[in-house]
Amino acid sequence: MSFFKKLAASAGIGSAKVDTVLEKDAYLPGEEIRGTVSVKGGNVEQQIRYIEVLLSAKYAVVKDDKKEWKTATIKSHRVTEAFTISPGEERHFSFSFNLPLDTPISMKAAGVFLFTDLDIQGGIDKSDNDPIIVKPHPWIDAVLKAVEELGFRLREADCEHAPYFKQRLPFVQEFEFVPVAQHYRRLFDELELVFLLDDSGLEMMIEADRRARGLRGWLEEMYNEGERLARVRFDEAELKDAEALKQSLQAIIEQNAG
Incomplete structure (x- = not known):
């Protein structure tokens, strides 16, 4: 047996x-x-x-x-x-x-x-x-809340293959927003963000325009066509000041609207 x-x-x-x-x-x-x-x-x-x-x-x-x-x-x-x-x-x-x-x-x-x-x-x-x-790290959460307060709704937050960023992982998480405020709906159709978090702050990549890309995402398109991604970094103090953070994001978004 x-x-x-x-x-x-x-x-x-x-x-x-x-x-x-x-x-x-x-x-x-x-x-x-x-x-x-x-x-x-x-x-x-x-x-x-x-x-x-x-x-x-x-x-x-x-x-x-x-x-x-x-x-x-x-x-x-x-x-x-x-x-x-x-x-x-x-x-x-x-x-x-x-x-x-x-x-x-x-x-x-x-x-x-x-x-x-x-x-x-x-x-x-x-x-x-x-x-x-x-759950979102408090610094990422602060940005997500500020973007929503500016007049956007989160549509997707999936993980996309992005080896060209040369990060530890083969992907980054892409947060895709749609504008609900009339002001931004006139400017572009989508707002897409990527966060790179470290111990001292948060780096953010941003794209806002009207182009419909289908399956070919904006990260791949920017890389393959040699375009530079808009990048901005916030330190801990900036991320803890909710009103100042919202004002900074508003200026960055409007500056980079395509």
Whole structure:
């Protein structure tokens, strides 16, 4: 019977199971994530090579006017090295890591997932996949609120392939607004923003014009046609002054309306 149990476990039947629980559901970029990985042994003793948690997000790649979705690992964290799990045994492993500042915000189509990989020697690996909510960093939130107060509505916030920016990740998150205020509706059809957050402030790239690009996004178009993106940087003090920030954004938006 032992031989057949081992054979079944190697095929994933009666094998160890893994479950990951986080202390909470929502986090800010830069915040510490803490959780516990629980492993329950199956019908036979098994050797576990390691447990790893991977933070990931999907991003869009446009090729030949077709949109494809790929997955990028934002952060990987090794929870434990090799150990043995006995039949029916339960083991629990705590872990923690800081959420990277360039983690996408959970808005519209953008989502972030925590994937737990239980690597089983001689068997089928087990996994657990859980969505997490990433709230806007206070500095990004201040800009988003100011843009809305100026007369815009957020239409999309997806992640787009952008290797030409030479950032750590192969994508950036693009925030696409439509003007609802009559003044801006006369000037352009879309306002698109990209944020690059660091410890001392926030860099913002901006585009506002009337051109309909379809699947070929403004980031790719600007890069391929050699056009310079409008870029502006705000430090912490500027981002904390809501009224001054709104006035600065208003001037920048109108200056760059195409």
